[in-house]
Amino acid sequence: MATLALGSGIGRVIGIVAIPVLTRIYTPEDFGVLAVFTALVAILAPLVTLRYVLALPLPRQDGVAMNLLALSTGLMLGLSALIALSLWMGGETLLGLVSMQVLAPWWWLIALGVLGTATYEMLTLWATRRRAYKVIAQTNVTQSLAGTVVKIGLGVLSVQPLGLLLGQVVAQAGGVGRLLRGFLGEFRANWHHISPARLRKVAWKHRGFAIWRVPSQFLMVFSMQAPMFFMAALYDAQTTGQFGLAMMALSMPVAILGQSAGKALYGEASQIFKEEPARVVKMAGEVQVRLLAVALVPAALLFFFGSDLFYFAFGPEWRLAGQFTSLISFAIVFQFSSAPLIQLMNLLKNQSVFLLINILRSAGLAIVFMAGAWLELDAMTVVAWYSAFTTIFYLGISAFIMYEFYRLKARRMAI
Secondary structure (H helix, E strand, O other): OHHHHHHHHHHHHHHHHHHHHHHHHOOHHHHHHHHHHHHHHHHHHHHHHOOHHHHOOOOOOHHHHHHHHHHHHHHHHHHHHHHHHHHHHHHHHHHHOOOOHHHHHHHHHHHHHHHHHHHHHHHHHHHHHOOOHHHHHHHHHHHHHHHHHHHHHHHHOOOOOHHHHHHHHHHHHOOHHHHHHHHHHHHHHHHHHOOHHHHHHHHHHOHHHHHHHHHHHHHHHHHHHHHHHHHHHHOOHHHHHHHHHHHHHHHHHHHHHHHHHHHHHHHHHHHHOOOOHHHHHHHHHHHHHHHHHHHHHHHHHHHHHHHHHHHHHHOHHHHHHHHHHHHHHHHHHHHHHHHHHHHHHHHHOOHHHHHHHHHHHHHHHHHHHHHHHHOOOOHHHHHHHHHHHHHHHHHHHHHHHHHHHHHHHHHHHHO
16 A cells, blocks of 8 residues: 555655646636546546456456456457547537537547546556556556646647646556556466457356446446536536636545555455455454544645635635635545445445445435526535535445445354
8 A cells, every 4th residue: 555655646746746837827717628528538438348347356367367358458449449439420419418518629539538547447457466566656656747747848838728638648548558568478478368258258257347337337437527517517617627626636635545545455355355354344444544544634724724725826816726625625535535445345246236325426416416506506505515415425335335344254253
């Protein structure tokens, strides 16, 4: 976890340092376009592998894992091509259905972002299988550095908002080459294990990921990105950009430690879960407590001083983003601490639970924002409602997951 956090932390520090520069190059409207672009790629990218990629760390035999990798790669290439073709032929109409027609000129970047992000996820999960945390950490740094250079460089040349969008693609997909070079020898050595019969076998054995995790993943990512979509639909581009910067700033701690902790905990727990479930429960509890302790102090600072911090760090036109940050700060704490636990749910092999969780989250968010639209509430009030719902949701999810693992531990001890 420390290795992943160090690499991710350095990468995110680069991103944090760059934000004050970017906010003085690009306008809030440009950041609004970036926020919507990022949200769309985040929704589509996990779906193109039909979530078979999540099973990569689980098989004991490399041959089985290699067939899973080949299956995921084939699905990714085929579905990414389908997305590109659909956007090329009817991008403006399709994007208009979700109030995102502003992205129509950049349809090719959407397809590229989806392909690059999905490829990076797949390779990092193979690295997780190998416990190659140092390699993942190195790619985190190169991703952030390269993406930042592209954003600033193109921004200085007044290539707006393309500079932000292209830099975001680099920041999400950079490091793919490094991972490929690191594992190319393994892929070649295990290539002979791949066969149509084995592909069908692993597809059927892990069909729960496709049946349950695809709709669940869509709802999960949609619910995470839904606030941005709703803000874009309810308010103007400037308000959306302000909210986008607030969410970008608050996602930093989740990305630095929350996701890194999740990858490390999942990688370690998948190796010992069958023999030592009690140890997994202990690890999960310790990680959650430590993440809460880490997050509370910065959350308090943002809650009390968010508006002033954003004013001095990013410029006077970004004070509203600071006010949004103050409202959401403590909700992000519980999202941050629950991130590793959610990944551990893969070990229970009850994929339908993911679907139920994400149905509840999506429905709750829809109610919050639709009520805000119906009552014609201002942006600050709607964001406050969103923060309250998010806090309650992640507290409930953390309690539920820990309860499920304690139940499993009790059953194993009884046997």
